Amino acid sequence: MSAAPSGRRDERPASTATGPGRALVAVYGIFALAASARAGYQIATKLDEAPLAYGLSALSALVYVLATVALAGGGGRWRTVAWLAVGIELVGVLAVGTLSVLDAGDFPDETVWSAFGQGYGYVPLVLPFLGLAWLWRTRAGTGPAAA
Numbered sequence: 417m418s419a420a421p422s423g424r425r426d427e428r429p430a431s432t433a434t435g436p437g438r439a440l441v442a443v444y445g446i447f448a449l450a451a452s453a454r455a456g457y458q459i460a461t462k463l464d465e466a467p468l469a470y471g472l473s474a475l476s477a478l479v480y481v482l483a484t485v486a487l488a489g490g491g492g493r494w495r496t497v498a499w500l501a502v503g504i505e506l507v508g509v510l511a512v513g514t515l516s517v518l519d520a521g522d523f524p525d526e527t528v529w530s531a532f533g534q535g536y537g538y539v540p541l542v543l544p545f546l547g548l549a550w551l552w553r554t555r556a557g558t559g560p561a562a563a
Contacts, residue, residue: 430554431490432498440550443543444484450536451477451528458525466525472512476528476540479505483547499551506544509533513541 431437455473463470479501486498513532516523526535533540 448480502547
C-alpha cells in the first residue's frame, strides 16, 4: 500500500507482531512465564518473608503478560495497551532497580526487576527500551505500510 487515492500515505500503524516484533513477543512471553512462575512460587511458599518483593514479582509478571498479549495483538487498541504496559515496565524496572540498590533491606529476596534485572542478565532493563523503540518504529506513517 503505497499511497491512498488522495495521495496521502497510509496512516495505519504497522503490526507490532511482524518481523523483529515476533522475536520481541517471544522474549516477552518467556519473561511472562518466568516472572509468573517465580511470583507464584514465592507467594505460595514464603510470602511472609518478603511481601514487598514478592508483590512486585507478581506485578512484574502481570505487566509482562499484558505486554506480551498487547504486542502480539499487533494493532488498534492493543497498541495503546502495549504502550502503557511497556511504559509501566520501564518505570517499574527503573524504580525497583534503584530502590533495591539503595535500600536492600526492603528487598530481602530478589524480584525480576531487582538491581535492574541483574539476576536475568539485565534483560529486564533493556527489554522495555526495545519494546518502546519497536512501538515507535511501527507507529502510523512509518515502516513498510508507509513506503
